[in-house]
Amino acid sequence: MSAPTSVTAGRLELATPVVLASGCAGYGDEWLELVDLDALGAVVLKGVSREPWPGNAPPRLAEAPAGVINAVGLENVGLDVYVREKLPALDDLPCKVVANVVGKAAGEYRDVVAALDGEGRVDALELNVSCPNVKARGAAFCARAKGLRALVEDCRDETTKPLWVKLAPMVTDIIPVAKAALDGGADALTIANTVPAMAIDASARRPVLGNVYGGLSGPAIRPINLRLVHLVYKATGADIIASGGVDGWEAAVAYVLAGARAVQVGTALFDNPAAPAEIVAGLDEYIRREMFDGLSFLVGKLRGDRA
Amino acid sequence: MAHTREIAAVVANEADGDARLLRLSAPRIAAAARPFQFVLVKVPGGDFILRRPLSVFDARGDELALLVRPVGDGTARICCLVPGENLDLTGPFGQRFDVPADALFVAGGIGVAGVFFALAEGARSGRKVALLYGARVAAQLYARARLAELGVEAIFVTEDGSSGHKGLATEYLPGVPSVKDKLISAVLEEELPAYPKTVIACGPRPMYVVLHKILSEDARLYVLMEERMACGVGACRSCAVAAREPEGSYIAACEEGPLVDASLVDWNRLEGKV
Numbered sequence: 001m002s003a004p005t006s007v008t009a010g011r012l013e014l015a016t017p018v019v020l021a022s023g024c025a026g027y028g029d030e031w032l033e034l035v036d037l038d039a040l041g042a043v044v045l046k047g048v049s050r051e052p053w054p055g056n057a058p059p060r061l062a063e064a065p066a067g068v069i070n071a072v073g074l075e076n077v078g079l080d081v082y083v084r085e086k087l088p089a090l091d092d093l094p095c096k097v098v099a100n101v102v103g104k105a106a107g108e109y110r111d112v113v114a115a116l117d118g119e120g121r122v123d124a125l126e127l128n129v130s131c132p133n134v135k136a137r138g139a140a141f142c143a144r145a146k147g148l149r150a151l152v153e154d155c156r157d158e159t160t161k162p163l164w165v166k167l168a169p170m171v172t173d174i175i176p177v178a179k180a181a182l183d184g185g186a187d188a189l190t191i192a193n194t195v196p197a198m199a200i201d202a203s204a205r206r207p208v209l210g211n212v213y214g215g216l217s218g219p220a221i222r223p224i225n226l227r228l229v230h231l232v233y234k235a236t237g238a239d240i241i242a243s244g245g246v247d248g249w250e251a252a253v254a255y256v257l258a259g260a261r262a263v264q265v266g267t268a269l270f271d272n273p274a275a276p277a278e279i280v281a282g283l284d285e286y287i288r289r290e291m292f293d294g295l296s297f298l299v300g301k302l303r304g305d306r307a
Numbered sequence: 308m309a310h311t312r313e314i315a316a317v318v319a320n321e322a323d324g325d326a327r328l329l330r331l332s333a334p335r336i337a338a339a340a341r342p343f344q345f346v347l348v349k350v351p352g353g354d355f356i357l358r359r360p361l362s363v364f365d366a367r368g369d370e371l372a373l374l375v376r377p378v379g380d381g382t383a384r385i386c387c388l389v390p391g392e393n394l395d396l397t398g399p400f401g402q403r404f405d406v407p408a409d410a411l412f413v414a415g416g417i418g419v420a421g422v423f424f425a426l427a428e429g430a431r432s433g434r435k436v437a438l439l440y441g442a443r444v445a446a447q448l449y450a451r452a453r454l455a456e457l458g459v460e461a462i463f464v465t466e467d468g469s470s471g472h473k474g475l476a477t478e479y480l481p482g483v484p485s486v487k488d489k490l491i492s493a494v495l496e497e498e499l500p501a502y503p504k505t506v507i508a509c510g511p512r513p514m515y516v517v518l519h520k521i522l523s524e525d526a527r528l529y530v531l532m533e534e535r536m537a538c539g540v541g542a543c544r545s546c547a548v549a550a551r552e553p554e555g556s557y558i559a560a561c562e563e564g565p566l567v568d569a570s571l572v573d574w575n576r577l578e579g580k581v
């Protein structure tokens with residue numbers, strides 16, 4: 001029998017349901033000395049685009065109540081360096097590796113997915129569809145269900161690897177968006193990305209972030225993303241990887257009860273690099289105490305759910 | 308690298324002007340720390356997610372010292388710790404840097420925290436070390452007794468003249484034609500060439516901009532970059548400093564710095580932010 005915390009999410013077998021979130025885990029090896037990578041199911045690497053992206057002007061960080069607002073702007077080395085230098089450095093990583101893909105046009109996503117399909121170290125792909133689509137006058141790819149479905153279909157054609165689609169939380173109705181991604185061929189949905197936000201320095205009378213706007217992460221967004229996971233799970237039954245404010249085993253259990261099969265940990269790493277290992281230990285204890293055969297038996301098993 | 312997390316015990320919390328010198332028992336980080344490196348400190352009380360970056364002020368044996376000026380909630384709470392309490396640290400982060408023998412250190416205010424360890428190591432190994440140290444007021448010239456104890460050749464400058472010379476530290480740089488006073492050159496003449504070949508600076512951003520402008524082209528300038536940080540390990544790209552090459556790119560201050568070669572910095576983009 002497999003370990004009680006092992007799960008399968010979007011065709012990817014994970015030794016534990018704890019996954020490091022994109023953008024917080026760099027290119028996979030930066031945290032080696034502080035984060036116990038043996039505790040992880042997978043690490044999602046920094047988003048990669050076809051060409052290098054410089055990212056936004058600093059300051060790129062602001063503190064918020066129970067959260068952090070970031071405007072890093074998807075700074076990344078671009079596909080060439082990623083494949084030549086970053087992926088080969090991950091040979092000894094004890095967990096699965098998920099490549100997060102970003103682009104400004106559908107063709108860019110497709111090219112990156114096609115290139116990464118041939119990379120042995122990449123176990124799955126995650127499409128970040130919160131990026132502004134230059135062709136749709138800067139609206140995010142996930143803002144329109146039709147466009148999203150076409151984008152996912154294009155990427156699906158280029159790879160046989162597990163394909164996750166990471167949705168944005170700020171949409172009028174997430175269900176059609178989730179369905180579009182699934183219809184396009186997504187194996188799982190990551191729900192969700194950061195919540196659009198800003199911070200203002202009252203003394204300086206200036207925005208704190210160089211980019212003015214950023215994305216809120218951390219416990220502040222957990223109740224929002226928890227509801228989205230629940231809505232999508234009830235409507236689709238899809239494999240879901242939850243993201244947003246996971247900082248302990250209780251948060252992880254809540255997401256699993258709402259319908260997630262795995263959770264991503266991002267912002268919590270900054271506060272406590274031991275969070276992933278502590279979450280796995282806490283889940284393990286919870287499963288034993290409640291006498292479940294494994295975490296996968298808990299998915300969506302919310303009591304008294306009248307929604 | 309050798310990053311670690313350590314729960315340090317506060318050994319002493321001493322006043323130094325309007326800042327506090329925290330002496331901590333942190334054997335692992337103290338043993339690994341090198342000049343110009345920093346630690347990320349968890350703010351006591353648990354209300355803040357982001358750890359605060361603080362320079363390793365000094366490290367000897369099991370003891371790690373931090374010099375902290377309370378500027379906001381996080382640093383205020385750190386300054387309130389009493390002996391026996393604990394502090395959650397990660398680090399040490401940042402690159403090591405070998406100080407050339409002819410280097411002149413320039414510090415502004417609390418910036419002395421970023422260069423003290425290097426000054427102390429130099430002095431303890433018997434080298435002559437020189438510091439040009441400016442602040443707004445006398446209460447913001449920190450670590451004066453310790454600098455004197457070490458035998459650091461220090462020139463003090465305050466904006467209001469309440470201690471040392473009056474004006475800005477940068478106005479007293481030796482060998483720079485634009486400076487008001489040649490006094491420093493006279494004082495430091497034995498230690499330094501006509502003008503410094505290497506300047507290592509830690510202080511407010513406008514000080515760096517002036518140094519970059521007035522130092523001659525063949526002088527090398529290194530500046531300690533204070534950027535907002537989250538991870539300290541180069542993973543999150545929060546701590547971006549505008550870089551010259553490739554155009555439009557950024558350096559991660561936590562990983563590639565925090566002491567950064569000024570010739571790598573895009574000063575045009577940086578100045579816009581000062």
Ligand SMILES: Cc1cc2nc3c(=O)[nH]c(=O)nc-3n(C[C@H](O)[C@H](O)[C@H](O)COP(=O)(O)OP(=O)(O)OC[C@H]3O[C@@H](n4cnc5c(N)ncnc54)[C@H](O)[C@@H]3O)c2cc1C
Nearest residue numbers: 357360361362374375376379380381382420533534535565
């Ligand atoms: C490498 C490095 C070394 C430093 N060394 C020292 C030192 O030895 N002694 C000392 O007193 N201060 C030092 N600082 C500055 C110190 O980190 C800030 O004063 C502190 O983070 C402010 O936190 P706060 O909660 O009091 O202020 P707030 O303004 O409430 O902080 C809000 C947020 O902004 C960040 N922030 C605010 N000011 C700065 C700043 N100047 N640099 C980076 N982040 C900032 C905080 O970390 C926090 O995330 C250093 C900064 C860096 C980057």
Ligand SMILES: Cc1cc2nc3c(=O)[nH]c(=O)nc-3n(C[C@H](O)[C@H](O)[C@H](O)COP(=O)(O)O)c2cc1C
Nearest residue numbers: 021022023047070128217218243244245265266267
């Ligand atoms: C500094 C930072 C950078 C991020 N960069 C990315 C990114 O490149 N791609 C992406 O899909 N999500 C990115 N995110 C979002 C996280 O992956 C995660 O979905 C979000 O922060 C919510 O989870 P958390 O509360 O655990 O951080 C970033 C978040 C932070 C804080």
Ligand code: FES
Nearest residue numbers: 537539541544561
């Ligand atoms: S603080 Fe995360 S990259 Fe520098």
